[in-house]
Amino acid sequence: MKLSDFDFDLPEDLIATRPARPRTAARLLVATPDRLDDRRVSDLVDLLQPGDRLVLNDTKVIPARLTGTRSRTGEAGETTARIEVTLLAPQAIGWTALVKPLKKVRDGEVIVFSDTLRARVLGRADGQAHLEFDLTGSDFDKALDQAGQMPLPPYIAALRPADEADRTDYQTAWARTSGAVAAPTASLHFDEALLQALRDKGVQFTYVTLHVGAGTFLPVKVDDIAQHKMHAEWGEVTAEAAGQINATRAAGGRIIPVGTTALRLIETAATDDGVQPWTGDTDIFITPGFRLRASDALMTNFHLPKSTLMMLVSAVMGVDRVRDIYAHAIEERYRFFSYGDSSLLLPGGDPSG
Incomplete structure (x- = not known):
């Protein structure tokens, strides 16, 4: 596929420079193969099912x-x-x-x-x-x-300097393993109240670690995406985490990574026999045609044009469907990128109807 397949025009005023307050007030575009629903992150309590498992990246951003x-x-x-x-x-x-x-x-x-x-x-x-x-x-x-200061993404740093608020805003509620120089941004929409409400609903959580590097912002410079060299990032899926994911799948629950980093990591650790314990550097490059073996859905923010993350979400939902999703998000003025709104991508449809 060509790099131009993943391009789109984004009005600059849709680039978010501050997060929604409270975090859970951010908008959430719920996408299935045949439906788009405009919701809020706080609606996850109604959208997720008992027995679903969210996979959360517990990396902690350092003031790099x-x-x-x-x-x-x-x-x-x-x-x-x-x-x-x-x-x-x-x-x-x-x-x-x-x-x-x-x-x-x-x-x-x-x-x-x-x-x-x-x-x-x-x-x-x-x-x-x-x-x-x-x-x-x-x-x-x-x-x-x-x-140090928090290492805001270049598209935010170009509009304003980092400040004290970013030390909290650019960190997840469950950050605990220091080493990232960029945040797993879909996770920034959660607070303790939402996490507890999801627990009460019967949604389960698994923690993995992928230290997000600055390479996540590197542009793709080749027209044929098959020629792109993916950056590597260190990650770990513990035996406990692998066991939890496999048990949920065996019980018929959905595995929903929160963020592309969590998805890339568990797909790195996945085999046809389930997710295995794994530690090391992953340079997995997920593009259309990739067969997901560990993930049933994905919660993720809206990404940069012509980025590897646009290719990843196109692998989850299909290139044409992602074009529809992004066109809708722009028309409805969703906020984009790290501090922006989010989406819940459900390639298998929505079991709640």
Whole structure:
């Protein structure tokens, strides 16, 4: 398929720069193969059935965007440069990071971010740098929390800077495993009251971990999507999580990942014999024609044109149906992208009628 198959025109004023308040007030477009219903996220209590299982990504977004200075002494005396850093992924030693401007740093130089946090440049390659921080463990986490900002997606950061509200807004209600530099955004629509109402309804929950990386925002640069190289992200499906998913399917319940990250992870761990415990880096690329083996539906926000996530939702619902869904969302002025509204995609139809 061609990249143009996943393009559409989006009015800029539909890009959400702040989330709905309360979270559950966000709109929810419920889509089956033959029906579209305009609802609210709070309606999930009525839309889901006892025995359904939501798969939730428990990754925690770190304040991965840092601003620091590099000092250098030369013949003209000491010079400094402002350096912007976005952490990408932890390594055995330090982190890989985007550094701007990369040409302003050299291997071995130190970037100072605060009185308590600094990093040495270990190396540079492929437009990225390898940084070793002077703190590790909980000391690093504390210093990063004080010095860093939440790494808002580029389409929001271009419209406004991150602020204190984003530390809560850009984090799920169940975040617990630090390591993501982007949020699993469909999950941002839940609060404790909705979670409890779903429990009372008989809906069950399974937690998995996929650390969302900045690669989720990388554009597809090839016209033939089969030639695209997918970015890799670290994830884990525990034996307990796999067992819960398999038991629900055996009992006839639906498995509904909340967000494309949860879907990509459990499909990575899926076999024809069920979901298996799994840990590692996944670069699974889900495009039309992919056979879902672990997922029966998907809750997800509205995605960027020509993105890998548009290809994923087209695999779930079909290319033509997704065009209808997005045309309806634009006509009805749904809010798009990370802080926007959401959808519930039901390729098998709605059992509640």
